[in-house]
Amino acid sequence: MGFLKDKVVVITGGASGIGRVSAKIFGAENANVIVWDLKTEKVSDEIHIYNVDVRNSDSVQEATRIAIEKFGQIDVLINNAGITQDASLLKMSDQQWRDVLDVNLTGVFNCTKSVAPHMIEEKFGRIINTSSVVGLYGNYGQTNYAASKAGVIGMTKVWARELAPKGITVNAVAPGFISTNMMKTIPKKILDTIIEKTPVGRLGIPEDVANVYLFLASEKASFINGAVISVDGGYVG
């Protein structure tokens, strides 16, 4: 307990799934947790949740201003918000392509660009970007998602170089298949195949990813920068 006492942590997409569990875990470590999400359903009494659309730079800048006004600083940014819109290449519409890139790639750019100046001022920051096993290996029907999640890795590597001299580390987490709403559309037969290809022999749970976010956010991770940490049970696609 108290692993992150008094740190101010922004988690995008923290109203459900991995982000929601992360918000609770960070709260239990005495961090001040701020969630930016399209949904504003209460997470718990201690979590501050705001309606923010990460696609919209004005919305993100306003949320940053509010966070700084309330807490004076932002120590940790977890760019966790993400969506899928699956279709095979020939069936993928321009809209599906744009929708996924707008949230998963532009959203990460918007939030980091807005928050980083405040971290630079404090000479401290931890930025954690959520990629995916799909960004590393690809996946059938996910041209848009794979492009966005591979792009997140690229941005992580750039920012790790640009921001580390200013006291900020930037890393990516690449979850495997984790039981959340995002997985609800996947047929059982495919889930069984995924489990077969996972040496640990199960799907992930949100806590598996949240605990890695927590470690990367902590002082103990100060020499990890520009890394992509897989949290996938050893999945081999």
Ligand SMILES: NC(=O)c1ccc[n+]([C@@H]2O[C@H](COP(=O)([O-])OP(=O)(O)OC[C@H]3O[C@@H](n4cnc5c(N)ncnc54)[C@H](O)[C@@H]3O)[C@@H](O)[C@H]2O)c1
């Ligand atoms: N579940 C998995 O198997 C899995 C695997 C690899 C990576 N990931 C990644 O982990 C992250 C979390 O996924 P999850 O499984 O918890 O999904 P989820 O759908 O449960 O949660 C995603 C959250 O992002 C929010 N969101 C969507 N668009 C937004 C926007 N424009 N602005 C602000 N918030 C927005 C949603 O409202 C939702 O609360 C995502 O980036 C996802 O791509 C998930």
